[in-house]
Amino acid sequence: MTVASWNINSVRFRLDIVERFLREHAPDVLCLQETKVIDNDFPHAAFEALGYTYRLLNGQKMHHGVAMLSKLPLIEDRRYDWQDNGEARHIGARLPNGLLVENVYVPAGGDIPDTAKNPKFAQKLAFLERMTRWSANLREPTLIVGDFNIAPLESDVWSHKALLDVVSHTPIEVEHLARLAAAHDWVDLGRRFVPAPQRLYTWWSYRAADWKASDRGRRLDHIWASPAIADKATRFEIVEDARNWGKPSDHIPQLVELAL
DNA sequence: ATGACGCTCAAAGAGCGA
Numbered sequence: 364m365t366v367a368s369w370n371i372n373s374v375r376f377r378l379d380i381v382e383r384f385l386r387e388h389a390p391d392v393l394c395l396q397e398t399k400v401i402d403n404d405f406p407h408a409a410f411e412a413l414g415y416t417y418r419l420l421n422g423q424k425m426h427h428g429v430a431m432l433s434k435l436p437l438i439e440d441r442r443y444d445w446q447d448n449g450e451a452r453h454i455g456a457r458l459p460n461g462l463l464v465e466n467v468y469v470p471a472g473g474d475i476p477d478t479a480k481n482p483k484f485a486q487k488l489a490f491l492e493r494m495t496r497w498s499a500n501l502r503e504p505t506l507i508v509g510d511f512n513i514a515p516l517e518s519d520v521w522s523h524k525a526l527l528d529v530v531s532h533t534p535i536e537v538e539h540l541a542r543l544a545a546a547h548d549w550v551d552l553g554r555r556f557v558p559a560p561q562r563l564y565t566w567w568s569y570r571a572a573d574w575k576a577s578d579r580g581r582r583l584d585h586i587w588a589s590p591a592i593a594d595k596a597t598r599f600e601i602v603e604d605a606r607n608w609g610k611p612s613d614h615i616p617q618l619v620e621l622a623l
Numbered sequence: 624a625t626g627a628c629g630c631t632c633a634a635a636g637a638g639c640g641a
Contacts (some may be wrong), residue, residue, distance in 0.1 A: 372640085373630055397640085399631065425631050426639070471641050512641070531641055568641075569628040583641080613629085613640085 364435070364621055365390040365598075366464060368508035368586060369605075370566075370614035374398040374430065378406055380608045385413050388602065390618055391434050392458070394466035396510045398428035405430065423451040429466050429509070435459055445493040446470070446486055460623050462592070467494070467509040476533040484530065487512070491539040498546035504592040506621070507549065510614065511585045513540045518560035519582035531581060549587040552619050556599035566614045567606060574606060586619045595621045 367390035371377050374395055385393065393415070398405070402420045410418060415432040419440050422428035428451045431437060437456035445453065455465040470490055473483030513536045517523040526532040544551070557563045564580025571577045588596060598620035605615045 376630065397630095471639080473639095474641080529641080566641080570626075572627080581641080610629090 364392075364458075364460070364623060365618050366392045366394070366506055366508060366586070366621070367616055367618040368394045368396070368466070368510075368584060369616035370396040370468070370510040370584060370612060372397050372399070372612040372614065374428075375400055375404070375406055377610060377612060378409055380605065380611065382409055382413065383608060384602065384605060384616055385410075385415065385432075388616070388618060392464060393432045393616075394464065394508050395430045395432070396428075396466070396468035397426075398422050398430050399425060400428060419454055419456055421451040421454045423449070427451050427468060429454050429468050431456055431464065431466055433458075443497070445490045445497075452490075461504070462621070462623055463503055463505040465505060465507040465509075467507060467511070469510065469512045471512050472530045472536070474530060476528060476530050476535065487530075488535065488539050491536075491543055495539075495543045495546045498543060498549070501547050501589070504589045505547075506586065506588050506592070506619070508584075508586045508617075508619075510583055511540065512583050513537065514581040514583055515540050516554070516559050516582075519563065521564075521579040521581070526581070531583060544587070548590045550590055550593035552586045552588055552593065552596050552599050553582065553601075553617065555593070555596070563601070564603075565601060565617060569613050584614055584617060586617060588619075588621075592621065592623070595623055597622050 472487035478485035565584035567574035
């Protein structure tokens, strides 16, 4: 089975490229972040037509929002609000084979990497801390995917030096992400298949004149597996070409195949 | 150092992304 993840930056505005991705890659499950739509306005019909019969939504007006679209039944759905502020950032479900899939959109954290000056940065770290406590108690094989908004390794960014003080690659965020990983011994499947320091990015800013030429990318999106199932992963793929599709998202989709 | 872009909506520019 394959599970994909994509920060789509408005599912309605980019419905055509989501459909293209599903036709060309046909994952069993697609986890979307930044759907930017309330549940009542979610474009169900397009996904129903492509066989994604099972849909789990956690949307809100204007910002954030996550969704899972699946060919397989989604059972035991759950949602988490790690900030306790009503933001729609995390849903999960169990698949018929027992696997838990969690889909998360970690807060970006604002501009200034200082918790005293920037409440959003403090919220981002608190979000990760709550996820860490949850991870520590997790006993079942789980795949967690999404936009973590942190590029942890030096080779996860176009310039480690230039981004050391830029939110997404600061040492304190990297430490928080490492503690989250350690709490469940999460296995970073992206780096298992594409070991550092090989180039592996999932996001390029809209603000570059030519994203490909400047290639100032960051690996903000991740797929992690419980240690018990990490060895079941047989394939990992990013679809970098999608950064050029139509009106593109600034993130690209990634997929993992599991022999479960 | 700055600003570059793009999406949403109380509909023009503010708020947000990262």
